[in-house]
Amino acid sequence: MNRKKDKGFETPLFLNVLTCYVMFIPHTTHQVVCINNINFQRKSVIGFVELTIFPTVVNLNRIKLNSKQCRIYRVRVNDLEAPFIYNDPTLEVCHHESKQRNLNYFSSAYTAAVSAVDPDAGHGELVIKVPSELWKQGDEMNVLKVYIEFSLDQPKGGLHFVVPDVEGSMAERGAHVFSFGYQNSTRFWFPCVDSYSELCTWKLEFTVDASMVAVSCGDLVETVYTHDMRKKTFHYVLPIPTAASNISLSVGPFEILVEPYMHEVTHFCLPQLLPLLKHSMSYLHEIFEFYEEILTCRYPYSCFKTVFVDEAYVQVSSYASMSIFSTNLLHSAMIIDQTPLTRQCLAQALAQQFFGCFISRMSWADEWVLKGISGYIYGLYLKKTFGVNQYRHWIKEELDKMVEYELKMGGVLLHPTFGGGKDKDNPTPHLHFSIKHPHTLSWKYYKMFQCKAHLVMRLIENRISMEFMLQVFNKLLSLASTASSQKYQSHMWSQMLVSTHSFLKSISNVSGKDIGPLIKQWVDQSAVVKFFGSFAFNRKRNVLELEIRQDYTSSGTQKYVGPIKVTVQELDGSFNHTLQIEENSLKHDIPCHSKSRRNKKKKIPLMNGEEVDMDLSAMDADSPLLWIRIDPDMSILRKVEFEQADFMWQYQLRYERDVVAQEESILALEKFPTPASRLALTDILEQDQCFYKVRQGACFCLAKIANSMMSTWTGPPAMKSLFTRMFCCKSCPNIVKTNTFISFQSYFLQKTMPVAMAQLRDIQNLCPKDVLNFILDLIKYNDNRKNKFSDNYYRAELIDALTNSLTPAISISNEVRTVDNLNGDVRLILEEITRSLNMEKLLPSYRNTITVSCLRAIRMLQKNGHIPSDPSLFKSYAEYGHFVDVRVAALEAVVDYTRGMHRTSPSEVSRTHPIPYVVHKILSMLGKNPPFTKAAESPLCNEALVDQLWKLMNSGTSHDWRLRCDAVNLYYTLFGLTRPSCLPLPELGLVLNLKEKKAVLNPTIKPEQGPDTTEMTGITMGVHIPGLITMETVSSVSMSSGVAPPPQGLKRKLDSVVGPLGSSSPEPGQVLQEEDTSKKFKIRFNTVEEDEIDMESPHDSQAFIHHHLNILERPSTPGKEPPAVDQAVLSLPVTPLPSSFGKESTSSSKHSGDHHHHHHHHEHKKKKKKKHKHKHKHKHESKDKERDSHAFSNSPASGRSARSPSMSD
């Protein structure tokens, strides 16, 4: 794309009616991103961007752009040096009154911070002052070219470097880097307008080592060697207008595979994985064909690239014309279980190419349309490829998941509207976070949001038919592709953005139907419907009296008024009735079509036209009703609790052909442990016509029923004879057949049955000896030599079965668990587990599934008191360097341990090498399985923990939206919305001497301090949970500051030291353990000393903050700072720091605004240290102060910006 041509375009008319802000946003038409140097050793990136901006207002004097963690060296506008301010309020969310520890306060502050840099509202972290020479040109509406030089050093967000620690060159080591982020996060790696609604064309240049490949969006125009022939430059051009948020990059020594069926599609994977890539991608063209066919539209980009990277942020992320996947999706032809999952991921990625990348959204409130459409067409693909059963099962699963979440957490609102700009009226007061921005959302909420979006799309389809639905999509796509080909007429480009309004308009245009009520109910309103149904049969009138009640008062529920479908299976056939749910009518009379009859032998017609023989002896002689279903098509987002007799559920299970109905009846039958239920379930298990997931469900239900029927159960343990008949040798029934796994249905059943059987219990509440021996035999006789599929998942499930068979050990007076008093059965189990785990070291299984199962089993053995509870094994498996599944399983065990033992020290876990995914997992697992909750008292709930977690979400996770929201979630789970009860009262907090706690002023708080004091000496987990979190999050920074042992030996102090950095603080005891490691960190930053600074002086606090921010933005490896960076710092003009805080006068516009503070900071620190009077105070206050002062400096509201060069320069 030639930049010169841009000048030639006419007046843009891009004015968005929906957001009044847009008028003031200068419109970007073209952007060049050039990354000259990617240093894997130092994990740094240097480059520049050039934005071609069309000023839409006269006298444009400021340009706001988004940029995070980049260091900006210079900004030029039309070749003139321009002063700029760099100010990121999200770095540290709460500055004022940091005694505030309540989440409501945090959430509103965080939302304000995010809003303050929201590109959709025309804001940004980087404010560039247009040189006055250019002001007058504004009248003539000339383009502005904004040229920004920037660098990134050890980015913690946006770009992820994977550099394996082995010998060889970077290419040989398989080092690679890729961009990542949650929602619009491109600002993390280059300055841009980081909005999905700001489209422009792109020219992307990446100079990388000659052994590497740079994969990015758009067409690769050419690859040119540099003059020294050691590097090459990849030139990409993306002529289709694309939002910056959809731009991505990945660089690595990738192996290249050109799709055999479509040469414009290229796949990339890490060295040695090409055979896997070939197999995994062999299916992709079919997905392409499917989407192109249903959408009657070509794939919008001229090429498509898939890149498989290690340590991926999410499994699938889609960007314009490329998708980044986790390398763990790759599999060989031997793997069964992963195959459908990988294909589903590919299908999701491709669906998002059409809706999400090519078609972008107008605003955050319109996100649901894109997620909905891509999820919906992905569902169509599922239906076509995996069958209707799988599709309906998936829909039910998604619906149940979403309903469960909404009922628990309150509603999910798809299309929030915010009246009047300022969000005084929060549409979702029940949530502990704001849904105004994607970046403030809880990850779980966002998942459920996506879920709901595609379910609502399905509801729309139900209303207007699929044909119309696809026509609407086609219309959106064709409008967009027409617009995209319109070069330099950016006002047309808004056609490529979808909004709720435009979407609904095309629905009504295409279908002529009014879906207003539907949208109002599910899109503009949150919550789901909860039905309770029961019925009575009136024999005299031959009428079914159905009663449907609703619960619309509890959280997450809403009232439903409208039609509902009820299907009644009678003796004479199946009949659909549409009832109207109205305000006051609960009862509905449904006339029955058939009289009851007992003796007539006649086939019974089913809904699908099939006629079957039924044994009708079980049913009520007076009633012709076989079963009743409410809303069988799931056309309402609801939960139905329906009461009908057990035989009706049994008939429904046996004869209803819909998998959803079968699954519902399986769930219901759990409550009816009778021989008839047992028979019905066994019949389903044996029926190979039946959908395998239903049969899997039946296994678990049967186990539950068997346990309830324990005293009356006859015959061998449930499923044993069935399994023997299906999977064991005819001649010797105790030996399982050699594996073939040719029939996948039986494979899944074979995997599930032992797991379910292991849940059986005898009268002593132990797993029956028969069952245990049976499972052990299955393991023993497992023979996979003749199988062309791997049996790793099967073996893993057998280990899971062993885990399931475990019951609590009979403990005699809390004795220590030793080898000698190991129960005989447990000894056998443990032997299998150790052998399997050891074999994994020699012959690792795919995705180390067996290791994962073994770790779970060991945790279960510990939990049940068979072996001593000890997290050290899990901690070692949780270290960096293990396969991610193993790490997550190990961390899960550690988290579980934390909960069970109420004391732990799992802090060093996963210390090195932050992988965002793993940290995210830790936080969400802690949230799911919290060591304590706000309701329960716990010695762990103490001030240090509150502080740590607060710090983590306040400043420690500024580089990753998802992590910050995870931390918020955890805080919410642990402490709730209000101020944690373990904290001292706020007024007292001011004077509370934390160092010498015995001198607490107010006796009322003393009891609460009790556990805290003990914590000072002993090791409790208080600090360690966040330690666990932050170690990885903040990595080197936290190490450098947090681990350094306090020179004064102030243990308490140490905890607070860590705070400002959001880093982990070691417990006193832990410090001892870590002394070796800490020594090397100690040298680096004298954070402990920094803590001593008297924050009274604004100057100092300012320096202090900047130092911290500096660290946060620019983490460095423990050990030494990259020398080049140091030079860079030194070479920058060191401007004297403004002595008065109010007047941030002069400083050079060239530097990024924080380096020089570093030096000053040290000088002042020394002076002020002596001033420090109250050491205790500082525990609470120093941080607070610093935050206060920071607020002044960084809050956009304050209007001052201390660390940036003056605007009035």
Next chain:
Amino acid sequence: MRAVRYDMTRQDVMERSGCGKATSSPAENYQLARRRTLQVVVSSLLTECGFESAEKATVESLTEMIQSYISEVGRCAKAYCEHTARITPTLSDTVVTLNEMGFNVDTLPGYAKRSQRMVITAPPVTNAPVIPKALIAGQKRTHPSHIPSHFPEFPDPHTYIKTPTFREPVSDYQVVREKAASQRRDVERALTRFMAKTGETQSLFKDDVTAFPLIAERPSSIPYLSALLPSELELQTLEETDSSEQDDQTDSENTPVNNLNDDPGADKENSVLLAGSVVPLVKVSEESMIDNPYLRPVKKPKVRRKK
């Protein structure tokens, strides 16, 4: 002359003393008895000569010498006799031999009738050693008509025809499975135990660290490789189960590596990376047709000096 002979035989003694110990078989007994007689002879001769005592080693050496001498006489006599196509040596054969060995036969009668000679008892009668019978397996072949009957017999058939020595294999399915399973389990257990003993371990119990040893986990730099790539064992299984498919693929896929390397335009790093690994199928058949920007050659930088 005596001295010389002494030297010669001494070696023999030394050689023989190395073996002939710890015997109990009839053949050995037979030889021992005769040897003892020889020792008696030597001792009596020494007494005749006026020695009162002799070292055991000396007696042994002399015995050896005398035995060698007698053996040599016997061997030569037999040779002479066979030379004249006879089977049994005659007196003349012995005489010729003795003469040949430098012994004057005429002195023999005089020496035999000397006055001071001692009478030596005959060696005890022991059973002559039994020659062990050769293993006879199967029927020996009789000579065909054209071979005279005095020719040696044919050897046992097992020496030149195949020997069928097999037992009926266990074909009971249950037993086979049982065996296979326990064998595999034993191998696995032994192997893991060995690995655990030779390397670092982790333990589940604090009181007895050897109880259920777990091979210590070892973080790897590139953990996904071992987790994703099929192990060699699995690959083997795969090859066994559908070797035909595999062969087809590898055959067609191996060729393009050369093509690619020969192609001057191929990406430098591509060829490096792809060499050795498998190259996409497409590149073979339709290499010329594919126009993928990532397969295009890397351009040389423009040289500005020329301008």
